[in-house]
Amino acid sequence: MNYTADRPMETKTEKEIAPSERKASKREVVLDVKDLSIFYGNKEAVKSANMGIEKNAVTALIGPSGCGKSTFIRSINRMNDLIPSSRAEGEIIYEGINILRDDINVVALRSEIGMVFQKPNPFPKSIYNNITHALKYNGQKNKKVLDQIVEESLRKAALWDEVKDRLHQSAMSLSGGQQQRLCIARTLAMEPQILLLDEPASALDPVSNSKIEELILQLKEDYSIVIVTHNMSQASRVSDKTAFFLNGDIVEYDDTKKIFTNPSEARTEEYISGRFG
Amino acid sequence: MAKASVTPSAEERLILTKKNRRWDEVRGRSLVTICAIIMIVATIAVTIFLAQKGLQSFTVNNINPIAYLTSTNWNPVGENASFGIFPFIFGSLAVTFLSALIAAPLGIGAAIFMSEIAPKFGKKFLQPVIELLVGIPSVVYGFIGLVVLVPLVRDNLPGIGFSLFAGVIVLTVMILPTVTTIATDAMRSLPNSLRQGSLALGATRWQTIRKVLIPAALPSLLTAIVLGMARAFGEALAVQMVIGNTRDLPGSIFDTSATLTTIVTLNIGHTTYGSIENNTLWSMGLILLIISFVFIFIVRYLSGRRKI
Amino acid sequence: MNSRITDRIATGVFYTIAAIMVALLLYLFYFILSNGLPQVTWDFLTSPSSSYQAGGGIRDQLFNSLYILVITMIITVPLGVCGGIYMAEYAKPGKITNFIRTCIEMLASLPSIVVGLFGLLIFVNITGWGYTIIGGALALTIFNIPVMVRVTEDAIRSVPKEQKEASLALGITRWHTIKTVLLPYAFPGILTGAILASGRVFGEAAALLYTAGLSTPTLDYGNWNPFAENSPLNIFRPAETLAVHIWSVNTQGLIPDVREVANGASAVLVIAVLLFNILARWLGSVIHKKLTAGK
Numbered sequence: 001m002n003y004t005a006d007r008p009m010e011t012k013t014e015k016e017i018a019p020s021e022r023k024a025s026k027r028e029v030v031l032d033v034k035d036l037s038i039f040y041g042n043k044e045a046v047k048s049a050n051m052g053i054e055k056n057a058v059t060a061l062i063g064p065s066g067c068g069k070s071t072f073i074r075s076i077n078r079m080n081d082l083i084p085s086s087r088a089e090g091e092i093i094y095e096g097i098n099i100l101r102d103d104i105n106v107v108a109l110r111s112e113i114g115m116v117f118q119k120p121n122p123f124p125k126s127i128y129n130n131i132t133h134a135l136k137y138n139g140q141k142n143k144k145v146l147d148q149i150v151e152e153s154l155r156k157a158a159l160w161d162e163v164k165d166r167l168h169q170s171a172m173s174l175s176g177g178q179q180q181r182l183c184i185a186r187t188l189a190m191e192p193q194i195l196l197l198d199e200p201a202s203a204l205d206p207v208s209n210s211k212i213e214e215l216i217l218q219l220k221e222d223y224s225i226v227i228v229t230h231n232m233s234q235a236s237r238v239s240d241k242t243a244f245f246l247n248g249d250i251v252e253y254d255d256t257k258k259i260f261t262n263p264s265e266a267r268t269e270e271y272i273s274g275r276f277g
Numbered sequence: 278m279a280k281a282s283v284t285p286s287a288e289e290r291l292i293l294t295k296k297n298r299r300w301d302e303v304r305g306r307s308l309v310t311i312c313a314i315i316m317i318v319a320t321i322a323v324t325i326f327l328a329q330k331g332l333q334s335f336t337v338n339n340i341n342p343i344a345y346l347t348s349t350n351w352n353p354v355g356e357n358a359s360f361g362i363f364p365f366i367f368g369s370l371a372v373t374f375l376s377a378l379i380a381a382p383l384g385i386g387a388a389i390f391m392s393e394i395a396p397k398f399g400k401k402f403l404q405p406v407i408e409l410l411v412g413i414p415s416v417v418y419g420f421i422g423l424v425v426l427v428p429l430v431r432d433n434l435p436g437i438g439f440s441l442f443a444g445v446i447v448l449t450v451m452i453l454p455t456v457t458t459i460a461t462d463a464m465r466s467l468p469n470s471l472r473q474g475s476l477a478l479g480a481t482r483w484q485t486i487r488k489v490l491i492p493a494a495l496p497s498l499l500t501a502i503v504l505g506m507a508r509a510f511g512e513a514l515a516v517q518m519v520i521g522n523t524r525d526l527p528g529s530i531f532d533t534s535a536t537l538t539t540i541v542t543l544n545i546g547h548t549t550y551g552s553i554e555n556n557t558l559w560s561m562g563l564i565l566l567i568i569s570f571v572f573i574f575i576v577r578y579l580s581g582r583r584k585i
Numbered sequence: 586m587n588s589r590i591t592d593r594i595a596t597g598v599f600y601t602i603a604a605i606m607v608a609l610l611l612y613l614f615y616f617i618l619s620n621g622l623p624q625v626t627w628d629f630l631t632s633p634s635s636s637y638q639a640g641g642g643i644r645d646q647l648f649n650s651l652y653i654l655v656i657t658m659i660i661t662v663p664l665g666v667c668g669g670i671y672m673a674e675y676a677k678p679g680k681i682t683n684f685i686r687t688c689i690e691m692l693a694s695l696p697s698i699v700v701g702l703f704g705l706l707i708f709v710n711i712t713g714w715g716y717t718i719i720g721g722a723l724a725l726t727i728f729n730i731p732v733m734v735r736v737t738e739d740a741i742r743s744v745p746k747e748q749k750e751a752s753l754a755l756g757i758t759r760w761h762t763i764k765t766v767l768l769p770y771a772f773p774g775i776l777t778g779a780i781l782a783s784g785r786v787f788g789e790a791a792a793l794l795y796t797a798g799l800s801t802p803t804l805d806y807g808n809w810n811p812f813a814e815n816s817p818l819n820i821f822r823p824a825e826t827l828a829v830h831i832w833s834v835n836t837q838g839l840i841p842d843v844r845e846v847a848n849g850a851s852a853v854l855v856i857a858v859l860l861f862n863i864l865a866r867w868l869g870s871v872i873h874k875k876l877t878a879g880k
Binding site: 077079082084107108109110111112114115116117119121122123124133134137138183186187190 | 677678745747748749750751752753754755756757758761765766769770
């Protein structure tokens with residue numbers, strides 16, 4: 001627990017959160033998901049999910065396609081709002097506030113809970129402008145500060161050394177793996193609390209893939225990370241906690257070690273050992 | 278790197294308030310919503326103003342609407358003025374249906390050519406040709422009709438050249454690209470499985486087109502024809518330049534004739550605003566408006582059928 | 586065996602139809618250009634038209650056409666683009682959106698003479714302006730807006746969803762995302778559509794006959810004060826456009842060289858439309874290449 005005083009609310013938050021969903025872990029819960037159900041029209045994509053997502057940990061969401069894990073992660077920063085037929089019930093408590101409330105400032109929320117997508121999606125602008133896009137919108141005009149944030153974010157995303165000489169070239173000229181790390185850097189520049197990664201490496205080659213994994217392990221020091229992945233071994237390598245989704249239910253949520261060595265549910269074991277999905 | 282000396286509480290940051298609301302979003306949304314409202318207002322304004330003006334010949338001048346629509350006697354000037362617009366309605370309908378009758382097979386044929394027979398050549402060459410045909414202004418079509426078609430008809434066919442027939446031909450040429458474009462989209466959007474399924478059963482390409490593809494695309498093809506008809510019905514200047522603009526019912530297709538649009542075009546500028554004759558012209562405008570709405574509803578009905 | 590023969594015949598028929606279309610276009614262009622181009626001299630383009638004598642040019646008509654086009658686009662593009670943004674990004678599925686869509690379709694399918702009548706009623710009679718450039722431009726706006734709305738909506742919808750998500754997920758408002766991500770991406774499509782729409786506006790006549798009128802006052806091209814009576818820029822003056830001129834010389838036929846003038850004017854009109862077409866295609870592909878470069 002190494003955070004400092006610039007987010008004073010968090011200690012208070014910890015006390016407020018009911019410990020009900022917390023597993024045997026010493027970490028603080030940063031997102032408390034309570035009875036979360038998500039509907040697309042009449043279809044229930046996530047069914048009454050409960051999960052305490054921990055601070056400064058990597059939480060992996062696994063399960064076959066269509067099991068609801070992407071829907072789940074996209075509800076955490078309200079990206080599901082983009083789908084007109086979607087509707088959420090239940091609560092996701094973040095800093096003592098249910099972020100599913102109607103009167104949430106979604107824009108502010110998304111700058112605290114950043115998201116990186118499956119397909120690298122840099123803007124067709126320069127590398128530099130990709131990172132400053134959101135900063136400038138938030139009123140940061142000071143060139144020196146911007147330069148500094150660009151460098152810091154790129155360093156954190158382990159991309160600085162590769163691009164420092166061509167910051168003003170188009171981001172489209174980067175390789176897929178570099179583009180994805182740029183997307184991560186762009187998100188980090190916003191200083192989010194939580195990082196949501198929706199299959200961040202599935203569209204990349206194995207080398208880029210392992211770079212992203214390395215990066216995730218480093219970022220864990222400063223951020224709480226939720227990652228959706230199809231790749232079992234990736235989940236076992238990078239995550240501290242793992243949740244197994246099946247048909248919209250969370251079948252099992254526990255320490256990654258336990259899930260991969262000694263799952264309590266037969267279905268989890270079947271999935272992990274590759275019998276379906 | 279602290280954002281500010283005093284960090285606002287989660288409540289202050291995350292719950293939407295006047296203070297943390299992004300006003301650019303509110304302004305932007307309002308701006309585009311106003312533009313959407315302007316479109317509604319424009320449509321309603323066109324309808325209401327033309328309806329109000331177009332009904333004056335019945336409400337102010339007490340013309341009998343039934344007689345107005347069915348009488349064949351159009352004699353708007355003088356003591357015994359008579360306002361029967363049936364010949365013009367007839368003319369409008371005649372040019373619309375006859376031109377659609379010619380343009381439909383040609384347009385659908387061209388669409389099938391582009392989607393089924395020679396897709397590559399169709400896309401690369403025929404498509405631009407058709408787009409250019411769409412782009413030629415209607416006065417140019419009318420002018421060419423006037424200086425080429427009318428003399429040609431006069432020299433080779435009965436009548437004086439200016440005729441219903443000339444109007445039909447000019448309109449056919451004008452709506453052909455419209456019909457072709459929409460029909461091509463319809464044919465191209467058919468799933469390939471339809472073609473493969475039929476060809477696999479040993480059907481020839483023509484059998485596949487006739488028995489499978491055309492029935493499957495029928496509602497969309499009808500839409501293409503209806504939109505072509507809507508264009509023909511509303512076209513004014515090109516028809517006006519070749520049809521002769523006489524007030525009597527044509528006895529044959531080679532007789533001169535007139536349509537609602539041509540009479541309105543020719544006379545609305547020469548009659549006194551507010552006079553009976555002027556008002557009857559506005560009533561024709563209203564009829565044009567109503568019929569163009571009817572075409573839209575037919576198209577909507579057809580597109581509803583398409584989904585099934 | 587029989588079905589093979591039918592198939593061959595049918596294929597032949599389709600080829601014939603395609604050939605008819607191509608022949609038609611070639612004939613039309615050949616006719617317009619071969620008759621018209623000899624008329625299109627510098628003198629023809631730069632001298633004023635005459636009312637009764639031979640030898641008139643199309644200077645004022647050409648200027649009027651371009652000027653009305655510019656004013657129409659100045660009004661239409663912002664309105665149409667905003668309307669398209671609304672339809673693509675803000676309209677929620679439901680009755681209101683359906684109604685707006687119906688309105689757009691209705692406006693799009695209004696016969697241009699009906700648009701002209703509406704313009705005559707509102708912008709000429711009720712406002713009391715008489716025949717004016719602004720009246721003509723507003724009438725043209727009515728049938729040009731649906732085109733721009735559709736073009737913009739399609740262009741914005743064709744922006745990859747990933748781009749929009751990327752921006753929104755960074756905590757940027759939808760509006761700022763539209764301005765900085767979606768619109769730049771959709772720009773080539775909107776530009777191409779706007780240029781094609783310009784071609785249509787340039788050739789339009791029926792909507793202008795009784796809104797911008799059939800005459801042009803004597804213009805002094807040295808006077809650029811838009812409020813002066815004889816200034817070409819005055820938007821409250823009548824203005825006969827090129828397309829209207831072709832119609833009026835043929836219909837009223839007061840000049841002896843109707844054929845020559847109409848031929849020349851038609852050629853200019855068709856060449857302009859052709860240029861709009863080529864420009865749209867070329868710009869569209871150039872900008873598209875630039876945007877996707879380095880991929």
